Amino acid sequence: MEVLVLTLMAIVALLSTVATYLAITERDLLTAVIYSALQSTAYAIIFYLLMAPDIVLVYIPVAVGLYPAVFIVLIKKSERYEGG
Amino acid sequence: MSSDFHLVAYLTGIVIISLFVNMGVSLYGMFARPSLIKKLIALTILSDTANVFAILVGYRRWPPGSIVKPPVLTELPPTPERVARFVSTAVDPLPQALVLTAIVIGLAVIIFLAVIIMQIYRTYGTTDVRLISKMRGERR
Numbered sequence: 001m002e003v004l005v006l007t008l009m010a011i012v013a014l015l016s017t018v019a020t021y022l023a024i025t026e027r028d029l030l031t032a033v034i035y036s037a038l039q040s041t042a043y044a045i046i047f048y049l050l051m052a053p054d055i056v057l058v059y060i061p062v063a064v065g066l067y068p069a070v071f072i073v074l075i076k077k078s079e080r081y082e083g084g
Numbered sequence: 085m086s087s088d089f090h091l092v093a094y095l096t097g098i099v100i101i102s103l104f105v106n107m108g109v110s111l112y113g114m115f116a117r118p119s120l121i122k123k124l125i126a127l128t129i130l131s132d133t134a135n136v137f138a139i140l141v142g143y144r145r146w147p148p149g150s151i152v153k154p155p156v157l158t159e160l161p162p163t164p165e166r167v168a169r170f171v172s173t174a175v176d177p178l179p180q181a182l183v184l185t186a187i188v189i190g191l192a193v194i195i196f197l198a199v200i201i202m203q204i205y206r207t208y209g210t211t212d213v214r215l216i217s218k219m220r221g222e223r224r
Contacts, residue, residue, distance in 0.1 A: 024113035077206035
């Protein structure tokens, strides 16, 4: 059972690494925000598997809800594409 | 038992190394990418990774032979023996309390920096730091 939980945690950690790489190297900032939300979802699953459900209850509205909302408002008020 | 221990160490190593890779990639994003908004996204990823490390410090391996248990006291009323048995198997709650505070403070900091970037865009007309450093204070 412990090995199963740790296997799931390792898979989710590798998924978060892929999402982070895509979010950093993406030129379109709106797509980068979506990849960042995917990485935050992976971190929420890691928090849950590390037996911290109170962190999950705070982390999901903040990192999957409010951060992308703030970034989308910021991109709408400024520019969408990263030059160079 | 020994092969089980090696498997647990291997999987934990995968988790820790991928978190370090996340930290390195987000530091690259903060230092090398030109857009201020991309720097802000990299900052959120870096702070979240630091929070995951803080939670990982307080984690404890499961007691051998146990099935899944909720991290709360399940037997009532809480006598000293039951509390002692719970404390011997529960994870450390102190990093969780600190991370709970750090997430909320990080939200306030990110919104503050977002407003500053919005003002920079209104003043200079761009969020590219190379162009902003060439302008040297003149309005566009």
